[in-house]
Amino acid sequence: MSQSREIRLLILILAWVVVATFLISLPxxxxxxxxxxxxxxxxxxxxVLECVCKPINVNQPxxxxxxxxxxxxxxxxxxxxxxxxNPAAAELKEDRPGAPWITRWYMPTATYxxxxxxxxxxxxDHIKAASGGVLTQESLSTVxxxxxxxxxxxxWGKNHGGTADWTVLxxxxxxxxxxxxxxxxFKPGQDFxxxxxxxLLVIESPKDHVAVMSTAHDDWAQVWINGEKWYNNSKWTGGxxxxxxxxxxxxxxxxxxxxxxxxxxxxxxxxxxxxxxVTDRKVKYxxxxxxNKNGFFAEVGRVLRGLAVEPVDKLPATWSDIKRKQ
Ligand SMILES: [Ca+2]
Ligand SMILES: [Ca+2]
Numbered sequence: 001m002s003q004s005r006e007i008r009l010l011i012l013i014l015a016w017v018v019v020a021t022f023l024i025s026l027p028x029x030x031x032x033x034x035x036x037x038x039x040x041x042x043x044x045x046x047x048v049l050e051c052v053c054k055p056i057n058v059n060q061p062x063x064x065x066x067x068x069x070x071x072x073x074x075x076x077x078x079x080x081x082x083x084x085x086n087p088a089a090a091e092l093k094e095d096r097p098g099a100p101w102i103t104r105w106y107m108p109t110a111t112y113x114x115x116x117x118x119x120x121x122x123x124x125d126h127i128k129a130a131s132g133g134v135l136t137q138e139s140l141s142t143v144x145x146x147x148x149x150x151x152x153x154x155x156w157g158k159n160h161g162g163t164a165d166w167t168v169l170x171x172x173x174x175x176x177x178x179x180x181x182x183x184x185x186f187k188p189g190q191d192f193x194x195x196x197x198x199x200l201l202v203i204e205s206p207k208d209h210v211a212v213m214s215t216a217h218d219d220w221a222q223v224w225i226n227g228e229k230w231y232n233n234s235k236w237t238g239g240x241x242x243x244x245x246x247x248x249x250x251x252x253x254x255x256x257x258x259x260x261x262x263x264x265x266x267x268x269x270x271x272x273x274x275x276x277x278v279t280d281r282k283v284k285y286x287x288x289x290x291x292n293k294n295g296f297f298a299e300v301g302r303v304l305r306g307l308a309v310e311p312v313d314k315l316p317a318t319w320s321d322i323k324r325k326q
Contacts (some may be wrong), residue, residue, distance in 0.1 A: 093237075216240055
């Protein structure tokens with residue numbers, strides 16, 4: 001082989017390596033994967049590469065799992081060891097007074113008071129102690145746990161709110177004290193401090209679906225869906241309808257159980273949640289029309305039993321639809 005033919009062959013091989021690397025890197029970039037590739041075999045003019053890929057940005061130090069992609073937190077649910085860390089991404093600080101905020105929640109009839117502040121209280125699963133170990137926050141956010149509230153009452157302790165059953169409470173999303181107002185603890189001109197709230201929502205989805213969940217909270221918010229924690233942020237959002245993060249969450253076909261805990265130390269005390277418009281058009285939220293525990297289980301019974309979901313166009317209007325039409 002002459003020297004010039006050897007050089008031409010070398011250039012040809014190099015060109016194929018460049019082209020193959022470029023073609024492979026296109027889908028890699030699109031999927032946010034970090035890949036290390038090596039040449040496996042060469043067949044004539046073909047070069048076969050073998051790549052080992054892993055998702056970018058998972059388990060980054062200092063981050064609680066989901067990371068900002070564009071303006072969303074992705075990659076949830078939160079991983080073990082990161083459950084109590086705040087998101088590392090920059091806050092959105094978006095005021096959304098017209099968003100389809102959820103107004104009706106299934107909640108304890110009395111809530112946990114004298115908490116010594118959210119920083120002390122937040123890491124403690126008070127649901128576990130109050131239910132005598134029947135429930136945990138994780139299990140409460142499952143169909144099985146939710147069904148146990150039919151017969152499981154709570155006892156927060158004599159100095160922490162006493163006993164509680166479960167009921168439906170309505171909040172005003174625009175009210176910066178909607179937690180203390182919901183429990184009749186708010187007095188004008190005064191600041192009700194040091195308490196926690198837990199609120200449950202059932203989301204009936206016609207199919208498996210990635211939804212975008214947005215919250216406003218003062219102070220520490222923790223959200224579980226179907227037994228896994230998807231959001232943790234101990235920093236208040238700065239306004240009753242001001243959102244710090246949009247979070248991608250997975251909803252399953254059928255009934256999904258969401259638990260929203262919020263811990264208050266002082267000043268404003270609010271919790272609010274809405275989903276994106278696409279999700280809002282697809283799903284149905286419960287409590288819908290019910291005003292108490294029996295009414296709630298009457299309307300969610302079919303969903304929680306996992307019976308076939310009706311076509312979405314046959315479903316009654318969602319609560320946010322009702323609110324919008326008012
Ligand atoms: Ca307060
Ligand atoms: Ca506060």
